[in-house]
Amino acid sequence: MNSHYLLLLAILFEVCGTTCMKLSQGFSKLLPSILIFVFYSVSFFLFTLALKGMDVSIAYAVWAGLGTALITVVGIFWFREPVNSVKIISLFIVVAGIIGLNLSDRIA
Template sequence: MNYYYLLLLAILFEVCGTTCMKLSDGFSKLTPSILIFVFYAISFFFFTLALKGLDVSIAYAIWAGLGTAFITVIGIFWFREPSSAFRLISLAFVVMGVIGLHLSDRVA
C-alpha cells in the first residue's frame, strides 16, 4: 500500500474541513458547520492509516505544509483574499520545505 496516497487523502479532506470553516460563517450555517467535523474525522482516519507506514514527523510536516499551501491557494482564488509577491514567495518556501522533507527520507 502506498502510504503517501493515504496522506494525500488526509490532506485533501483536511483542506475541505478548513474550507468549510470559512463557509460556516462562524457556525451560523448548518451544512458547512456539520461538514467541518465530517471532513476532519475522515482526514484523521486517513492520516492515522498513513502513519502505519510513514514517520510521524515527516507525515505531519507534509500534512501541515501542503494543507497550508492548498488553503492559501483556495483563499486567493475562491475567497478573493489578497495576494502579493511576498505571499507567493512565502508559499513557495512552504512547498520547497515539504519537498525537502519528502526527499530527506531518501538522503538520510
C-alpha cells in the same frame, strides 16, 4: 493502499474541512458547520492509516505544510483573498520545505 496516497487524501479532506470553517460563518450555517466535523474526521482517520507506513515527523510536516499551501490557494481563488509577492514567495518556501523533508528521508 500506499501511505503517500492516504496522506494526500487526508490533506484534501483537511482542506475541505478548513474551507467549510470559512463557509460556516462562525457556525451560523448548518451544512458547512456539519461538514467541518465530517471532513476533519475523515482526514484524521486517513492520516492515522497513513502513519502506519510513514515516519510521523515527515508525515505531519507534509500534512501541515501542504494543507497550508492548498488552503492559501483556495483562499486566493475562491474567497478572493488578497495576493502579493510575499505570499507567493512564502508558498514556494513552504513547498520547498516539503520537498526537502521528503528528500531527506531518501538521502539519510
